[in-house]
Amino acid sequence: MTEILTAAQMRSIEQAAIESGEVTGLELMERAGRGVVEAVFEEWPSYRLSPRRAIVLCGPGNNGGDGYVVARLLRDLHWDVTVFSLGDPEKLPPDAKTNYRRWLALGDVQPLSERAFRAAGAGYADLYVDALFGTGMSRPVSGEAWSVLTHLAGRNGDDYAPYIVAIDAPSGLCLDSGRLLGTANGSYAHGHNRFAALTVTFDSPKQGQFLADGPGLCGKLAVKDIGLRKWRETGAGRAMRLPQTVLVTDRSVVPDRRHALSPLRVPVKSERNIHAGHTHKFSFGHGVIVSGGAGRTGAARLAARSALRVGAGLVSLAVPPDAAAEVAAQITAPMMRAVPDAGAMAEMLTDARLNAICIGPGLGLGPNHAALVETVLKTGRPTVLDADALSLVARDDQLRNLLHQNCVLTPHNGEFKRLFPEIEARLSTPSAQSFSKVDAVRAAAAEAGCTVLLKGRDTVIATPQGQCAIHAAVYERAAPWLATAGSGDVLAGLIAGLLAQGYAAFEAAATGAWLHVECARQFGPGLIAEDLPEQLPGVLRRVISGEAGRV
Ligand SMILES: NC(=O)C1=CN([C@@H]2O[C@H](COP(=O)(O)OP(=O)(O)OC[C@H]3O[C@@H](n4cnc5c(N)ncnc54)[C@H](O)[C@@H]3O)[C@@H](O)[C@H]2O)[C@@H](O)CC1
Numbered sequence: 001m002t003e004i005l006t007a008a009q010m011r012s013i014e015q016a017a018i019e020s021g022e023v024t025g026l027e028l029m030e031r032a033g034r035g036v037v038e039a040v041f042e043e044w045p046s047y048r049l050s051p052r053r054a055i056v057l058c059g060p061g062n063n064g065g066d067g068y069v070v071a072r073l074l075r076d077l078h079w080d081v082t083v084f085s086l087g088d089p090e091k092l093p094p095d096a097k098t099n100y101r102r103w104l105a106l107g108d109v110q111p112l113s114e115r116a117f118r119a120a121g122a123g124y125a126d127l128y129v130d131a132l133f134g135t136g137m138s139r140p141v142s143g144e145a146w147s148v149l150t151h152l153a154g155r156n157g158d159d160y161a162p163y164i165v166a167i168d169a170p171s172g173l174c175l176d177s178g179r180l181l182g183t184a185n186g187s188y189a190h191g192h193n194r195f196a197a198l199t200v201t202f203d204s205p206k207q208g209q210f211l212a213d214g215p216g217l218c219g220k221l222a223v224k225d226i227g228l229r230k231w232r233e234t235g236a237g238r239a240m241r242l243p244q245t246v247l248v249t250d251r252s253v254v255p256d257r258r259h260a261l262s263p264l265r266v267p268v269k270s271e272r273n274i275h276a277g278h279t280h281k282f283s284f285g286h287g288v289i290v291s292g293g294a295g296r297t298g299a300a301r302l303a304a305r306s307a308l309r310v311g312a313g314l315v316s317l318a319v320p321p322d323a324a325a326e327v328a329a330q331i332t333a334p335m336m337r338a339v340p341d342a343g344a345m346a347e348m349l350t351d352a353r354l355n356a357i358c359i360g361p362g363l364g365l366g367p368n369h370a371a372l373v374e375t376v377l378k379t380g381r382p383t384v385l386d387a388d389a390l391s392l393v394a395r396d397d398q399l400r401n402l403l404h405q406n407c408v409l410t411p412h413n414g415e416f417k418r419l420f421p422e423i424e425a426r427l428s429t430p431s432a433q434s435f436s437k438v439d440a441v442r443a444a445a446a447e448a449g450c451t452v453l454l455k456g457r458d459t460v461i462a463t464p465q466g467q468c469a470i471h472a473a474v475y476e477r478a479a480p481w482l483a484t485a486g487s488g489d490v491l492a493g494l495i496a497g498l499l500a501q502g503y504a505a506f507e508a509a510a511t512g513a514w515l516h517v518e519c520a521r522q523f524g525p526g527l528i529a530e531d532l533p534e535q536l537p538g539v540l541r542r543v544i545s546g547e548a549g550r551v
């Protein structure tokens with residue numbers, strides 16, 4: 001499991017470590033600087049072979065302190081190093097000042113300005129180290145620092161990005177929200193929303209490196225151990241960090257559930273589980289996917305196929321009579337039941353074996369559809385509410401009051417705004433505050449009283465109790481092809497299929513999000529929604545064999 005930290009959580013761990021007396025801030029800073037140099041040589045192996053030229057930009061805090069360590073270590077390797085400082089280095093905090101002084105024995109420091117930067121022949125360095133601000137950045141960057149950062153980001157047409165390493169964050173990036181503080185469009189200069197080739201962070205990844213604009217600006221992420229594990233995993237530092245946020249990876253949610261996944265679906269084909277007696281389709285649950293009317297059934301059919309492929313034992317489509325012929329002509333494995341109205345839906349759901357429901361994709365927004373949502377919610381069964389079901393809930397307090405802890409809401413940004421307008425307003429207001437998507441989804445789940453999954457490249461999932469996971473299709477897991485019509489319907493079906501197999505709401509949502517992206521990665525460019533469920537056998541095979549994540 002990978003824990004993701006906020007800036008404050010990282011500070012609390014460092015503080016706990018330093019207060020223990022077992023390690024000093026200076027030692028941590030030295031390890032951080034070494035970690036950066038190590039990561040640089042891993043990223044640019046040829047730089048090991050002969051000394052190069054580096055420009056290091058040092059800020060007024062400990063991030064700057066790391067910069068002075070990097071400058072010294074590169075100088076020790078005979079690099080030509082130019083150092084710029086923001087603010088008066090004599091006012092640096094103690095550990096950073098010590099490293100500034102150590103650097104002074106090797107070279108000088110120039111005050112940072114765009115003019116000085118460009119005059120230094122800055123366009124000819126092999127490496128630019130951004131050590132201006134890290135976890136301590138507290139307000140929008142301005143003045144000379146902003147001029148230099150936007151110049152580096154390409155404001156004047158130069159492309160520095162391939163040579164920039166950022167320490168902890170591209171300076172200005174909020175490590176909680178993933179937004180550049182103070183900019184509306186998340187970029188340093190209009191149209192330039194990339195910055196570093198590599199960002200090196202310490203101990204654990206930070207939220208902002210996965211959310212919003214963070215991944216684009218960070219470029220690539222290297223996490224370096226600086227010996228804080230003991231204080232991260234135990235003690236007061238840990239208590240301060242509850243509830244935790246974790247990153248969904250093949251080594252977190254899915255592998256933890258692999259044992260569960262085995263007894264649930266794959267077991268049918270594995271000896272161990274045949275012996276355990278899991279051999280009947282009803283052992284794997286029976287999902288119900290509620291379809292819209294004629295001409296709108298594609299979404300439910302996609303969801304049904306996904307629920308079956310992910311392992312639900314049976315899947316039934318609940319279909320309005322006018323759409324029955326259309327659906328019947330296009331399905332094979334899922335079953336179909338004509339459901340003319342909410343009464344018929346209630347009747348169908350008297351069968352307790354129907355243990356998970358998906359409602360919303362292609363449903364429609366009429367009063368009859370609201371009645372269907374009401375009927376489904378009143379059963380209290382595990383239910384995915386997506387698309388139109390979310391819009392219906394958003395405008396009807398009675399429906400909203402029926403939401404229960406076995407529900408999973410899967411809004412995209414527009415639906416989230418309809419459901420939680422005040423929370424969304426805080427999230428979308430560009431300001432100096434660090435209100436993040438994690439904060440927003442936690443608040444939404446608490447308000448709704450159920451699991452909420454807010455979709456996007458940076459998908460965030462939270463429970464009313466504050467349990468939270470980020471599933472980011474970024475860095476090596478990027479899957480931009482997933483932004484295709486109908487892919488949300490597949491996600492809803494996947495989650496419903498996992499709920500049918502007994503996954504709890506949060507785990508079904510997190511595992512569904514992971515499988516969804518894994519299917520997209522396996523297929524690659526050219527993907528359309530229909531392709532996604534067909535990738536599941538291959539993806540599941542790799543999950544079960546322990547090779548997941550290696551596409
Ligand atoms: N605390 C520790 O023990 C360790 C800290 N480390 C480094 O220290 C960093 C955190 O250090 P700090 O807490 O000193 O914070 P930073 O160095 O990130 O920034 C804080 C300083 O910048 C100023 N500042 C913040 N926003 C500004 C803005 N927009 N414009 C101008 N000035 C601004 C603050 O007033 C303060 O002087 C981490 O990112 C990491 O790089 C590492 O060395 C590991 C150990």
Ligand SMILES: Nc1ncnc2c1ncn2[C@@H]1O[C@H](COP(=O)(O)OP(=O)(O)O)[C@@H](O)[C@H]1O
Nearest residue numbers: 412455456457473479482483485486487488489
């Ligand atoms: N750039 C991206 N990278 C990875 N996943 C993405 C990206 N953009 C969108 N997605 C995912 O694609 C799906 C789109 O769902 P949705 O917005 O409901 O669309 P639709 O209604 O067309 O199915 C979501 O699961 C979302 O997380």
Ligand SMILES: [K+]
Nearest residue numbers: 130133167169
């Ligand atoms: K930085």
